[in-house]
Amino acid sequence: MRKSQFWFVYLLLLTGQLLLSNYCCFTPYLMLSILPVMVLCIPIRVGTPLAMLIAMATGLTVDWLSDGLPGLNALALVPVAYARNGLIGLVFGRDLFARKEDFSSRKNGISNVALAIFLVQALYTAIYVWADAAGMRPFWFNAARFFVSLAAGFLVSLPASEALAPDSRR
Amino acid sequence: MPRPKLFPKLLNLAVFIALEAAALGMLARYAPLQRVWVSRAAHGFMGSIWGGSQQVREYFGLKKRNKLLAQENTLLLQELERSRELLRQARLDTMAFPRQPGFRMIHAEVLQMSHNSQHNYLILNKGYEDGIQEKSGIITPLGVVGIVEAISAHTCYAFGFRNRDVSISARIGREGGTGILVWDGHSRSGALLKEIPLQYKYQPGDTVYTSGHSLLFPPDIPLGITGKARVVNGATNEISVQLLQDPTSVRYVTVVHNNSFDEIEEFQL
Numbered sequence: 426m427r428k429s430q431f432w433f434v435y436l437l438l439l440t441g442q443l444l445l446s447n448y449c450c451f452t453p454y455l456m457l458s459i460l461p462v463m464v465l466c467i468p469i470r471v472g473t474p475l476a477m478l479i480a481m482a483t484g485l486t487v488d489w490l491s492d493g494l495p496g497l498n499a500l501a502l503v504p505v506a507y508a509r510n511g512l513i514g515l516v517f518g519r520d521l522f523a524r525k526e527d528f529s530s531r532k533n534g535i536s537n538v539a540l541a542i543f544l545v546q547a548l549y550t551a552i553y554v555w556a557d558a559a560g561m562r563p564f565w566f567n568a569a570r571f572f573v574s575l576a577a578g579f580l581v582s583l584p585a586s587e588a589l590a591p592d593s594r595r
Numbered sequence: 596m597p598r599p600k601l602f603p604k605l606l607n608l609a610v611f612i613a614l615e616a617a618a619l620g621m622l623a624r625y626a627p628l629q630r631v632w633v634s635r636a637a638h639g640f641m642g643s644i645w646g647g648s649q650q651v652r653e654y655f656g657l658k659k660r661n662k663l664l665a666q667e668n669t670l671l672l673q674e675l676e677r678s679r680e681l682l683r684q685a686r687l688d689t690m691a692f693p694r695q696p697g698f699r700m701i702h703a704e705v706l707q708m709s710h711n712s713q714h715n716y717l718i719l720n721k722g723y724e725d726g727i728q729e730k731s732g733i734i735t736p737l738g739v740v741g742i743v744e745a746i747s748a749h750t751c752y753a754f755g756f757r758n759r760d761v762s763i764s765a766r767i768g769r770e771g772g773t774g775i776l777v778w779d780g781h782s783r784s785g786a787l788l789k790e791i792p793l794q795y796k797y798q799p800g801d802t803v804y805t806s807g808h809s810l811l812f813p814p815d816i817p818l819g820i821t822g823k824a825r826v827v828n829g830a831t832n833e834i835s836v837q838l839l840q841d842p843t844s845v846r847y848v849t850v851v852h853n854n855s856f857d858e859i860e861e862f863q864l
Binding site for chain 1: 606607618624632
């Protein structure tokens with residue numbers, strides 16, 4: 426995928442996320458987000474500091490243009506960008522960095538991609554739920570919200586990852 | 596040669612902390628609930644930092660504090676001795692025996708100490724310009740440490756308790772038999788209480804105190820705990836004593852001098 430294509434898809438998915446945040450609020454237990462997978466799929470050539478800045482900008486955009494608390498998505502998304510390289514190395518191996526090659530489900534296996542998505546989604550959801558509750562909500566509410574949001578976010582993130590990281594050999 | 600990776604890691608961490616702080620700041624600014632939460636967490640964090648730094652400061656200030664405590668201890672001992680003396684005098688006044696003894700106490704620090712000979716010694720950081728006199732006792736709240744033998748302007752030389760030439764008049768309990776306490780000659784904090792008449796009964800575990808019969812030490816300073824005994828020549832008991840104060844680990848001491856020492860010495864001559 427060319428660079429410009431990636432950023433075009435990225436902006437499209439960001440718009441999709443804005444729609445999800447503004448119009449898909451069915452229950453307080455569910456918080457739908459594809460932001461973690463978007464940050465995970467930022468090309469490997471982009472270094473961690475820049476990836477964190479992009480994550481911050483993405484989070485703030487969603488925060489300001491939706492009904493959420495300003496800074497909440499940014500707070501949860503920056504750690505995803507910070508942990509991104511380590512997590513990619515852990516799941517896909519350090520070879521990707523040597524070859525400066527992005528991951529895809531075809532090259533690296535759907536299970537590995539799903540595992541990586543699950544991990545970033547869990548990290549993001551945990552921070553989001555924890556900061557949103559601000560120590561005022563009961564544990565069981567937070568736990569239920571975390572698991573429901575993680576499951577839903579994971580499911581919607583799989584196609585989003587396919588859109589952002591298609592296999593070049595396909 | 597591989598490039599050092601510390602700098603990029605530090606840069607990542609710095610950017611991460613800065614961005615998270617900015618996000619938290621924004622959250623605290625616009626959301627009242629989160630403001631309380633962030634402020635509580637910040638206070639807790641600062642509290643732990645200040646608490647930690649305070650502990651470190653206190654740790655490094657312990658030497659100074661120990662010195663102050665030792666000085667305060669000397670003053671308290673002096674006060675105690677003065678009170679005891681007043682009490683003694685009040686009792687004696689009824690019998691019309693005028694007496695003016697009492698002990699002068701000076702706080703000092705051990706500069707040097709020998710451990711490995713049969714004639715161990717100490718050198719203290721106070722001399723005659725500080726009021727120290729020869730034939731003064733050296734004590735701590737837990738026992739007797741030595742006897743001043745020679746003095747210079749700002750230091751004094753003393754025989755340690757672990758010295759073959761040092762003996763102390765000691766008593767079992769407050770009103771038990773009186774004998775002579777000497778170092779056992781080999782252990783770190785072991786001593787022998789000699790010449791206890793057989794008729795005096797005692798139990799292992801009794802406390803041994805200074806008797807007050809010596810000119811060097813005030814009475815009732817706890818010295819040690821009695822242990823096993825053996826009969827010597829069928830006439831007296833020799834009791835092993837575990838000293839309360841390990842004489843080798845002492846640092847701050849009190850030098851005590853009997854105000855009536857010269858007067859009594861003249862009588863004895």
